[in-house]
Structure formats: C-alpha cells, structure tokens
Amino acid sequence: GDSVTQMEGPVTLSEEAFLTINCTYTATGYPSLFWYVQYPGEGLQLLLKATKADDKGSNKGFEATYRKETTSFHLEKGSVQVSDSAVYFCALSGGGSNYKLTFGKGTLLTVNP
C-alpha cells in the first residue's frame, strides 16, 4: 500500500536559517503530493502541492519538487521565521476512486528568535 516517510524531528532552528524537511513516498501509479502545516491548536492548512513529476509547488517562501526518480518531495525554505513554528505533514493521494490521504508522521519545527 501507499506510505510516506518523513523526518520526525523535532527540528529546532534559529531565525533566518535554511530549512529542509525530508519526505519520501511509496505508491503505485502517479500520486499527487502535498505538504500540510498545522499551527498549535489549529486544523491542517494546505501549504503546497504537486501533481506530476518535476512539478515544483511553492507558497509563502516554501518549496518542494516532485522527484519521481528518487520518490521524494522534500520541503525547503531559505530563511525561516519564528511564525513558521508548527508541525509539517507530508502527504500523498493515490487518486482514482480512492480519496484517501496518506500522511507522514509529522515534523515539529521550532524556530527561535
């Protein structure tokens, strides 16, 4: 079945540091890939997505590229802010009539001033 593996952290960075959160996946066919962010006490927000190989999703300074050859979708940001402190989930949707999202375990990011 489908699965997502992401670095679990926690990750602690200083403000303006470079961020990478690794995500790899296993899926049949051509999944869509997502990064969701969850701020403390809130629901999940869609951060970015990519639907086919070599697509780059981007939003709010975050980027991730759909790499089919390495089955990866790593999240990056060049300069993090304190307000980026949250839990980040990598997820995939296998498509077809299966509406399920398969999530990674989540990575807690803390950014210190």
Place this chain on the structure above:
Amino acid sequence: DTEVTQTPKHLVMGMTNKKSLKCEQHMGHRAMYWYKQKAKKPPELMFVYSYEKLSINESVPSRFSPECPNSSLLNLHLHALQPEDSALYLCASSQDNQGAQDREQYFGPGTRLTVT
C-alpha cells in the same frame, strides 16, 4: 474561498451524553471527510462521503454516526463515547474529481473533544 467551518470549537461530554459535531463548506466540493487526530500524531481517516453518500467507513465504532444532510453539511453524531475517544476531530472537503489536479483536501479548524 477555501474555508471549512466546524462547530463547536471545544466540547466536553460525559460517557452517557449524546452530542453532534457540525461541519460546513461552501466551495461546491462533493467529497467530505471526518478525521480523528490524537496529540503528536497525523490525522486518521474515519469516514468519507461522496455526493452525500457514505463511501468509506474505516471500521469506526458505531458510537460514531456520520450524516450528510446535503452537499454543504456534514455531521458526526456521538453517543456513549469512551475517554479514549478524546481527540481533535477534523472535517475536510475536496472536489469529487478523479483528475490529478483536484485531489487536495481542505481542513476545518477542528473540534477539541474531551470525554469525561
């Protein structure tokens, strides 16, 4: 507008109570979902509705009863819950479209449920 709303925000209930969680979206989405999320864990899928019909039940105990009155509304009726059911309950919606462009789900803020 990509907003999904949920009420109430917080709910405390005893094990003999009956309560309901409500979810609403006005994005024209035809698939709606209930998830349960425990602390420090990813969301776990409970139910999927597609075109107001239940399409997936992830072996959820019968003390949780979903209902989809129309394409914009989703309810979760709760009865005789256990303390281990305490969690954040999230609603989500998506286009009911098998195209690769439309698989993303939009989540509400959740209802924090405590069972005493």
